[in-house]
Amino acid sequence: MASVETVAMQSEARAPDGKKGARAFALRFFSGDEIARALVTISAALILLVTVLLVYELWINSHLAREKFGWHFLVTQVWDPNAGQFGALAFMYGTVITSLLALLIAVPLGVGAAIFLSELAPPKLSNALTFCIELLAAVPSVIYGLLGVFVLMPMIKQYLHPLLKGSLGWTPFFSGPFYGPSVLVAGIVLALMILPFIVSVSRQVLLAVPNDQREGALALGATKWESTWKVVVPFAQRGIYGSVFLALARSLGETMAVTMVIGNTPQIKASLFAPGYSIASVIANEFTEATYDLYVNSLIELGLVLFALTIIINGLARLLVSSTAKFSVSST
C-alpha cells in the first residue's frame, strides 16, 4: 500500500543522486554511466600515482648518496667522481646565481613592457606584440642554447664585456678574464627565455585591474605614470610577483640552454665572467657517464634537490597568481 511506502520514504533523507540498491546501480552500469565514471576516476588516480611514484623513485634511487653524505651533500663543494666525493654546493650556487641574474635583467624589462602593452599600446598593437612574445615562449630551450653559443656569446664578448669591464671592472663581479662560456652568458640567455612569461602573465594581471582604479587616480589629478605606478601596479602586485616566481621556477629547472653556455666548471666565483655549473647541467652532462651506483645516486639526489627547489617556488607562484588572474593554458 502506498501509504506505508510514503512514510518510509519521508523518513529517509536521500542524496539526490538516488543511489539506492543494486538494481539502480545495475541500471546505471549498463547505461554506461558507471563504466565512464570508473574510467575517468582511474585516470585521475593514475595521475596521482605517477606523481607520488616520481617522488618515491627519486628518493629510493638517491639513498646511497643520502646515507653516505647526509646533509653535508648540500654544503660541500667537492665534486670528484674519481674519489667518490660528491657535494652539491657549487651546482646549487650556479643554479641560483644564473636564475637571479636572469630575474635582475628580465623583471624590469618584462614588467616595463607589460605596462606598455596593457596601459599604453593600442589594443591591436598590444595583441599583436603579445602574440609574438608568447610565441617566443614556445621556442625550445636547445634552440636558445644554439643561439647562445653562436650568436650571443660572441656578441657579449665583443661588445658587452669591454663595456662592463670598463665601467664596473673594479667590482669583484666583473673582474677576471672572459672566455665566453660563463655565468653572465647563462644569465642573459635565461633572461631571454623567461621574458615571454613575465610579459604575458604580468600583462594579463594588469589588464585585469578594474578601470575605475585608473579613472579614480586620474580624476585626482595624477599623471598617467602616477596612476599606473602608484595605483594600477600595486593593485596587480601579487599577480606580478606570481609571474616572477613562475619565471624563477622555470629558470631554476632550465637545462639545455644553460648547459650549452655556462662553461660546466663546478666552482663558486664572485665574477660573473667566470664559468660555473648548474644542477640541471651536471645531471645532463654526467648522467650517462656515471659509472658506479654512488655516482648515479648523487646525481639523482641533485635531481631531488632541484625538484624540491622548483616545487617550492612554483607553489608560491601559483598561490600568488591564482588569487589575482586566471591562468591560460598556453602560458603555463
Next chain:
Amino acid sequence: MTAPMEADERTPDARTPRPAAPVADPSARAAQIADAAPPANLAAASIPSAAELFGPGVGEKMRASNLNFFYGKSQALHGISIRIPTNHVTAFIGPSGCGKSTFLRTLNRMCDTVKGTRVEGEVRLDGEDVFSLDVTSVRRRVGMVFQRSNPFPKSIFDNVAYGLRVNGGLSRAEVAERVERSLVRSALWDEVKHKLHESAYGLSGGQQQRLCIARALAVDPEVLLLDEPCSALDPISTSKIEELLLTLADSCTIVIVTHNMQQAARVSDYTGFFLMGKLVEYDKTEQIFQAPRRKETEDYVTGRFG
C-alpha cells in the same frame, strides 16, 4: 497519507463523504488536505484538494508531498505539497529566489545535477515515486525547457533528433518523421524546413527557444516543464510560445515557471504562488488572480509586493 486522498486521485466520483469545502471555510478544507502537510505549515493549509481543484474528469499527473529541498545547509523548499493536473497548464509565480524554479527542477530530478543538494519528501509521476525510478526514464517522460535557450552546437535537425537517437530503436525514416512532427507541433516547421541541416545557432532567440521545445517534444514527454521560457525573448516571440503552450496542453501536461503574472494569467489553468520556499497558495488561475485567499498572494498579484 489518508485514505480519502487515495480515492481522490483515481476516481473523482468516489470522493470523501464530506462535501467540497466552501471557499469561505479554509479550516474545514485543511483537514482534507494533502497528506503530508504538517499542521505548522500554514502555506499548505490553503491548497484545495485535487478533486475540489480539478473537478470531475481531470486526473492527477504529478504530485509532490511535503517536499523539502536543501542547498547544503540552507533549505530552499519547505514542505511543498501540490498536485499537477493532467493535460492542463499549471503556472508557478512568485518573486525571484522564491523556490519556484528549484521546485520545477525536482519534478524531473534535474536537481540531482547540482552537487551538495538534498531532497526530502516525494514526487510522484502517475503514482510512481520519481526518486526510485531510473533517472533517465523520468527525464524522458518529464521534459524540460530552460530559461535560456540551449540548442546544441549541431544542426537544427540533429538538435531535434538528439533525444530520439539517444533513446535509440528508431529507423532513420522514423526519426525524420518524428523530427518533422515535433517541429510542426512547436510551430517552427515553416520557418526552418528549408534549412534543417544548418546550425541551430543561426536561428533567432525566439526560434531557438521553440527549437528547444521541439527537441523536448520529440521524445513524446508526458509532462513538459518550462522554466521562465520567455524571459529572454521579445513580445512577439513570447506570444508565439504562449499560443504554442495552449495547443500543446491538449496532449501534454505543462508546468511553467514565470515571473510574469500576465503570462501566467494568459496561459495557465492553475496557478501556484511561491514565497520564500513555500507554496503559499495554489488554485484555479482565475481564483488566484481575482480572489486570492491569502494576503501575501493578493499583495503579489496586485503588485504591492516584488
Next chain:
Amino acid sequence: MSEATRLRSRHMVNNVMLGLTGVFTVIIAGALLFILGYLFINGARNLDWAFFTQLPKPTGETGGGMANAIVGSAKILGMATLIGVPIGFLGGVYLAEYGNKSFAFAVRYLTDLLNGVPSIVIGIFAFTLVVLKAKHFSAFAGGMALGLMMIPISVRSTEEFLRAVPNGLREGALALGTPKWRALATVVIPAAKDGIITGIMLNLARVAGETAPLLFTSLNNQFWSPGVNKPTSTLPVMIYTYALSPYDDWHRQAWAAGFVLLMLILTINVSARMILSRSRYSGAR
C-alpha cells in the same frame, strides 16, 4: 619648489617613464626578432634535401642528414601522445565533470606539481622507471618521459575547456533523459572539441623541443633504429650534440635542424591558436 615647477617635473617623470616602458618593449621585441631572424636565415641557408633523406655521416666527414632523427622524433612524439593525452584527457574530464571535493583537490594539486617538475627530473624519473628496469636506453623510454610531461597540460586544458561549455548544454541533454556519459560524449565534449584539440597541439609543440628528458632515455643513434626498443636519435638531441661538436659542418647541420624544429613547433602553435580563435567556447583565452 613652486607649484608650476613641480607640475613640470611630474610631467617630465611621466613622459620619461612611459617612454621607458615603450623602449623596453622595443628592446624585447627587437632582441627576439633578431635572434629568430638569425635562426631563420642561418637555418634556411644550411638546409638541403640531404638533411631530410640521409643518415648522419661518420665523425669528420661532411654532408649527410638527419633523416633518422626526424623519424625518431616523430616516433617518440607519437608514443608520448599515446601515453600522455588519453590519461590527461580522461583525468580532465574527471575534474570538470565528476570530481568530488577532496580527491579532485588532490588530483589538481599534484597535476600542478607535476607540471612544475623540471624536464630533466622527468628524465631521471623515466630513466629509473624504464631504462633501469629494461637495462637499455630506448625510444620507448623517451616516449614515456615526454608522455609524462604531456599529462598535466592535457588535464588542465581539458578541464578548462569543458568548464567553458555552458551548463545549459549539459542540462539540455540530461533533461532529454540522456545518460550522463552520453551527454558528455555527444554534446559537451564535442562543444569543447576545438579547445581540447588546441590544448593537445600546444602540448605537443611544447614537448617537441624537449631535449633534457631524452638525453638519458632515448639517448642518440647515428643509424636507423627500428622498433621502440633501441636507442633513438631525435632532432633536439642532435642539435645539442652537433652544436657542441668541433666541426663546422655539424654546426651548419645544427642550424638546419634548429630551423626545421622551430618551423614545426611554430606551425603547430600558430595553427592551434587559429583553431582556438574561431572556436565558440574558448575558455579563458
